[in-house]
Amino acid sequence: xxxxxxxxxxxxxxxxxxxxxxxxxxxxxxxxxxxxxxxxxxxxxxxxxxxxxxxxxxxxxxxxxxxxxxxxxxxxxxxxxxxxxxxxxxxxxxxxxxxxxxxxxxxxxxxxxxxxxxxxxxxxxxxxxxxxxxxxxxxxxxxxxxxxxxxxxxxxxxxxxxxxxxxxxxxxxxxxxxxxxxxxxxxxxxxxxxxxxxxxxxxxxxxxxxxxxxxxxxxxxxxxxxxxxxxxxxxxxxxxxxxxxxxxxxxxxxxxxxxxxxxxxxxxxxxxxxxxxxxxxxxxxxxxxxxxxxxxxxxxxxxxxxxxxxxxxxxxxxxxxxxxxxxxxxxxxxxxxxxxxxxxxxxxxxxxxxxxxxxxxxxxxxxxxxxxxxxxxxxxxxxxxxxxxxxxxxxxxxxxxxxxxxxxxxxxxxxxxxxxxxxxxxxxxxxxxxx
Numbered sequence: 001x002x003x004x005x006x007x008x009x010x011x012x013x014x015x016x017x018x019x020x021x022x023x024x025x026x027x028x029x030x031x032x033x034x035x036x037x038x039x040x041x042x043x044x045x046x047x048x049x050x051x052x053x054x055x056x057x058x059x060x061x062x063x064x065x066x067x068x069x070x071x072x073x074x075x076x077x078x079x080x081x082x083x084x085x086x087x088x089x090x091x092x093x094x095x096x097x098x099x100x101x102x103x104x105x106x107x108x109x110x111x112x113x114x115x116x117x118x119x120x121x122x123x124x125x126x127x128x129x130x131x132x133x134x135x136x137x138x139x140x141x142x143x144x145x146x147x148x149x150x151x152x153x154x155x156x157x158x159x160x161x162x163x164x165x166x167x168x169x170x171x172x173x174x175x176x177x178x179x180x181x182x183x184x185x186x187x188x189x190x191x192x193x194x195x196x197x198x199x200x201x202x203x204x205x206x207x208x209x210x211x212x213x214x215x216x217x218x219x220x221x222x223x224x225x226x227x228x229x230x231x232x233x234x235x236x237x238x239x240x241x242x243x244x245x246x247x248x249x250x251x252x253x254x255x256x257x258x259x260x261x262x263x264x265x266x267x268x269x270x271x272x273x274x275x276x277x278x279x280x281x282x283x284x285x286x287x288x289x290x291x292x293x294x295x296x297x298x299x300x301x302x303x304x305x306x307x308x309x310x311x312x313x314x315x316x317x318x319x320x321x322x323x324x325x326x327x328x329x330x331x332x333x334x335x336x337x338x339x340x341x342x343x344x345x346x347x348x349x350x351x352x353x354x355x356x357x358x359x360x361x362x363x364x365x366x367x368x369x370x371x372x373x374x375x376x377x378x379x380x381x382x383x384x385x386x387x388x389x390x391x392x393x394x395x396x397x398x399x400x401x402x403x404x405x406x407x408x409x410x411x412x413x414x415x416x417x418x419x420x421x422x423x424x425x426x427x428x429x430x431x432x433x434x435x
Contacts, residue, residue, distance in 0.1 A: 004045070004311050005311045005312050005315045007043050007044075008043055008044040008045075008310045008311040008312035008313075008315075009312040009315075010043060011039055011040050011042065011043020011044055011310075012040055012043070012044070012307060012310055012312050012313070012341070014039060014043075015036040015037075015039045015040050015303070015307075016036070016341075016387070016389060018032075018035070018036060018039070019032050019033075019036050019300070019303070019388070019389040020387065020388040020389055022035075023388050023389060023394065023404055024388065024404045024405055024408070026403060026404075026405075028296075029295075029296045029299040029300055029391065029394055030295065030296075030299055032299070032300075032389075033056075033060075033299035033300050033302055033303050034052065034056065034299070036303050036389075037051065037052055037056045037302065037303050037306045038051075038052060040303070040306050040307060040310060041306065044309070044310040044311055044312070045311075046306070046309060046310070051306055051309070052306075055305050055306050055309060056302045056303070056305060056306050057302065058302075058305060059298075059301055059302035059303075059304060059305025059306070060298045060299060060301065060302035060305075061298075062301075062305075063294075063297065063298040063301040063302070064294060064295070064298045067120075067122065067294060067297075067298075068290075068294060069256045070120050070122055070123060070255060070256065070259070071122055071290040071291075071293055071294040072286070072287060072290040073123075073256060073259035073260060073263060074120070074122050074123035074125075074126040074127070074259060074290070075126050075286040075287075075289055075290040075293070076263055076283060076286040076287075076290075077123065077126060077127060077240075077244075077259055077262055077263050077266065078125075078126030078127050078129060078130060078286075079126075079282050079283075079285065079286045080263065080266045080267065080270060080274070080282070081127060081130050081131075081237075081240075081266065082130040082222070082223060083223055083274060083275060083278070083282055084231065084232060084266070084270035084273040084274050085230060085231030085232065085273055086231060086232045086236070086237040086240075086266070086270055086273070087130030087131045087133070087134060087237075088130070088131075088134045088231060089231045089232060089233070089234060089237040090110075090131050090134075090234075090237050090238060091130075091131045091132070091133070091134025091135045091137075091138070092134060092138070093234050093237075094106045094109070094110070094131070094135060095134070095135050095138045095139075100135075100138050100139040100140075103135050103136065103138070103139035103141060103206070104149045104199050104202040104203050104206065105199050106135050107128070107131075107132045107135055107136075107146070107149045107150055107153065108149050108150070108152060108153035108195070108198065108199060109153070110127075110128050110131060110153070111124055111128045111132075111150050111151075111152075111153025111154040111158070112153040112154065112157070112158040112195075113158075113245075114127065114128065114154065114241070114245065115153065115154040115155075115158035115159055115164065115166060116158045116163070116164050116165075119244065119245060119248065119255070120255055121154050121155065121159070121392065122293075122392070122395070123244075123255065123259065124154045125150065125154070125395075125396050125399055125400075126399065127241060128150055128153075128154075129146075129150070129399055129400055132146050132149075132150050133146070133218075133219070133222070136216055137216050137218070139206075139216075140215050140216045141206055141209060141210075141214075141215075141216055142209050142214045142215065142216065142217070143216065143217065143219060143400065143401070143402065144402050144406040144407045144410075145202065145205055145206065145209065145407070145410060146400055146402070146407075147393075147396050147397060147400050147402060147407050147410070147411055148202055148205070148407065148410030148411050148413070148414050148415075149198065149199075149202045149410075149414065150396075150400075151386075151393070151396060151411055151414065151415050152194075152195075152198035152199075152202070152414035152415060152418070153198075155345070155382060155386070155392075155415050156191075156194040156195070156198060156382060156414070156415060156418065156419050157190070157191035157192075157194040157195050159345065159382055160191075160345075160378040160379045160381070160382040160419070161187050161188065161190070161191035161378075162180065162181040162182065162183065162184050162187040162188055162191070162375070163180050163181050164180070165180070165249065167345070167346040167349070167350075168345055168346065168349050168377070168378040168381050168382060169378050171346070171349050171350055171353060172349070172353075172374040172375075172377050172378050173374070175353040175357045175360070176357075176360060176361070176364070176370045176373065176374050177370070178370055178371050178374040179371075182370075182371035182372075182374040182375055183369075183371045183372045183374055183375025183376070183427070183431065184371075185430060185434065186372060186375055186376075186426070186427040186428075186430040186431050186434075187375040187378075187379070187427065189426055189427070189430060190375075190379055190422040190423060190426045190427040191422075193418075193421075193422040193426050194418050194419055194422045197418045197421075197422070198414040198418055201410075201413050201414060201418070202410065202414065205410060219400075219401035220401065221401065222401065230273055231273055232269060232270050232273055236269045236270070239265065239269060240262045240263075240265045240266040240269065241262070243261065243262055243265055244258045244259060244261070244262035247261065289399075292398065293395040293398055293399060294395070296391060296394040296395045296398060297391030297392055297394065297395045298391065299391065300343050300389055300390070300391035300394065301342075301343070301344060301347065301391055303343070303389075304341065304342035304343060304344065304347060307341050307342065308342075308351065313341070316337065317355050317356075320333075320334050320337075320355075320356060320359075321355070321356065321359055326432065327360070327363040327366075327368045327373060328368070328372060328373065328376055328428060328431045328432050328435060329428065329432075330356075330359075331360070331373045331376040331377045331380065332376045332377075332379070332380045332423050332424060332427075332428050333380070334352055334356055334377075334380070335348065335349055335352050335376070335377045335378075335379075335380030335381040335383075336380045336381070336383045336384040336420065336423075337384070338351050338352040338355075338381070339352075339380070339381040339382075339383065339384050339385035340383075340384030340385065340387055342385075343385060343387060343389045343390040343391060344385055344390065344391070344392070345381040345382050345385040346381075348381045348385055349377060349378070349381040352377065352381070353377075360373050360377075368435060369431070369434075369435040372431035372434070372435045375427060375431070376423065376427055376428060376431060379419065379422070379423040379427050380423055382415075382419045383416055383419045383420035383423060384416065384420070386411060386412070386415040386416040386419075387416070388404060388408060393408070393411060393415075
């Protein structure tokens with residue numbers, strides 16, 4: 001490794017560490033992202049003006065353009081559920097069915113179902129948050145635990161497992177020509193381990209919170225529906241979410257159209273339960289919040305665009321390309337590294353296949369099982385993507401009215417430690433034995 005690559009590496013990892021520290025100190029990503037990009041430009045001999053005004057901003061605007069309407073419509077959809085009382089109704093039904101003792105499982109299930117239904121995670125969090133809030137109120141649990149279990153439902157086994165229509169699985173199918181259920185045995189075994197481990201860990205966290213005498217407190221700034229007497233009935237409350245889920249998967253319509261129809265249906269079904277004088281405020285609030293949330297994510301994604309142009313990034317890529325390690329290990333390690341640097345599972349796995357896709361196909365020609373490589377790549381990108389600078393985590397914490405200081409350690413276990421452990425201790429050994 002020559003001096004240029006070494007300095008580039010120090011700059012890149014210094015920027016990542018700096019982002020983590022500043023985000024924990026609640027410095028806005030609007031400042032953190034550009035500062036990190038400038039540091040990387042300096043240490044990687046990238047012209048600062050070009051790197052920030054072109055490369056960095058193109059990454060920011062690219063993400064904003066791609067996801068703006070999903071954030072906006074998803075937030076409106078969630079706000080309608082919150083303000084009509086429909087979310088509280090669904091939360092009540094689940095709570096009565098499973099009991100407050102199983103609050104963690106009750107919060108994970110709807111998030112996982114929506115994720116397996118192909119719904120974007122930003123739509124899921126807007127839809128599930130008000131439901132989980134009601135479940136936490138019934139169980140009298142502090143809300144800083146909420147992201148840890150909801151994110152486990154939408155970002156672990158449901159995002160990376162067999163059959164899921166989420167990006168890690170879809171991109172692997174497209175690049176490798178494998179089916180959605182590729183690597184079924186290692187995939188399902190790993191998925192089961194993730195689900196069980198996440199619930200057990202969060203149940204343990206709940207017990208600790210109760211022993212400390214901590215209780216539920218309604219988040220400031222979130223509208224509260226005091227009773228369910230004026231809420232939609234149970235069936236009506238479920239219909240719009242189910243409609244979006246079914247239409248998206250059966251018709252393959254873009255999620256934006258599905259959300260528009262879901263919002264229209266929710267307005268029709270919940271109209272008499274919505275606060276008419278506050279409707280304008282409801283839509284205004286949803287729009288403003290969606291801009292804040294999407295920018296928190298886009299700013300970090302922009303940093304990933306700069307990181308891709310560094311000498312160290314090129315060096316690390318070549319190391320993976322020329323590695324003599326077992327192909328299954330390369331798949332698991334590589335997907336984690338790409339996802340970690342970009343702070344994104346979808347961005348990481350897409351870039352990994354652009355870089356290593358031909359190498360994986362060569363592995364297949366040599367007799368290695370492409371379905372196992374598919375599953376290990378999908379599982380792997382759901383590990384190191386959940387480091388503190390992940391823009392989606394920043395956004396989820398903003399939506400859930402919490403902070404990294406309060407909540408990140410739970411996400412660290414459920415969305416990073418558990419997926420990595422299940423990938424390397426469950427899926428990888430099974431693939432190496434059977435492949």
